Amino acid sequence: MPPARAWRNYPQLYRLEAARCTKCGTVHFPPRLVCSHCRNRSFETFRLGRTGQLVSYTVIRTPSAEFTGQAPFAVGIVEMDDRVRLTAQVVDVGFDELRVGLPVRLEFRRISAEGESGVIHYGYKAAPVRG
């Protein structure tokens, strides 16, 4: 991946920066230029809280080329407590623990690496909230 393509998403991948519409309050992650709910064009930037819950999930057993070495792995759609949804790998979890409503926390993790001297990509993955 060209470094610029990765770099422009760092505010979301590293800091979970989202945009809240100043008119209707809808939260967008990643931020957009126009609100898809009310078409307003001004937003305030804020950092999402790290917690949410699974609204659906699967276990990928046949991956695409890029993820060949990682299968099987769990993926879920997470509804964040800040009322926006995102897709993330679900880690540190037994596949039989996966359920709709499972409380999770987004953690900063390594996503992929481009060889020995290439860029290492970081981002978020979801882990169950324990205890």
Place this chain on the structure above:
Amino acid sequence: MRDVAVIGVGMQKWGELWAKSIRDIWVESALMAMDDAGVDHIDSMYVGSMSPGLFSSQEHLESLLADYLGQHHVPATRVESACASGGLAFRLAWMEVASGLSDVVLASGVEKMTDVSGSEATHALATAADMKWEGMSGVTFPGLYAMMAVAHMHKYGTTRQQLAQVAVKNHENGSKNPRAQFPMRITVEDVIHSVQVADPLNILDCSPITDGAAAVILVPADQVKKYKKPGVKVTGSGHATDTIALHSREDLAAIRAAAIAAEGAYRMAGKTPKDIDFAEVHDCFTIAEILISEALGFFEPGQGGPAAEAGWTALGGRIPINPSGGLKSKGHPVGATGVAQIVEITEQLRGECGPRQVKGARVGLAQNMGGSGGSCLVHILEVM
């Protein structure tokens, strides 16, 4: 707007066509459609193809194919809307004839998917999702539909057996279709014990990777008498989009774009779901057929699974779905699928389908979908 009719159809057997190139596959089907209609010239053509660049290292496909069809200098347009590319090519061809701009237009689709490895094909197909914000997680297309299945099972109690029943029924229909890629009959047990792809979906819940093409010829309805075959009238067309990221949709257990596209097609045709005799729908995965049978209004939300299990969607059932075998058994060369649905509906309405003929069929519906439901086309065709 003028009324429009389908007057010719063309489609060869689908499968792993290793001896043939994308241009050969497409030209064979296009010539069949032209011969079926009895025309040797077209005014214009549309080609639905999702990713000839990634699958065949060939862009600028529309001009290449016009040349190889021997139709020099005709306006040619390639259309891309992921797996709905073929349905969209058909809609644009219909619009061009309806507008009065052209009198003989070819609508077609093609994909040559087996020249790349399985994992490369999975990657190419994954580009129909939000590559950044879904793709980063490693989710695949089966994975996205698996999450829709989990949501539908959680909300409505849909069962694993009900999902499997869709594949069993479509392979049964496909066994009667000489053009199907996988015409073998299968059982619920076969599906549940086949290779795991993305829980709860197994390989026999998934449509295959296929080489294939399909083509149809459209003309003004008041000119059908000039041609060899009886015309089939296009009475409704609907088209809608949705977020391509599944996570941005409020209800994961419904396909809203399909419901909106269907509303548009029903309104234009002056029909309701009860008026439809049979449908060809986008069963890229077993759960998709259940979701679509609800979005089209054939069953209430949550009733698609029980309806499949009760045999209501089988040949001879209340509303036969995918008499062709669907994407599941017939194959799914993505850009060709939407046009192949029109081929099947036309042949059904002409009464040419032999052992898989829907008896007394007068009104057919085609539903073609891109990605996890980010685009959808619905067409209604009727006997003239």
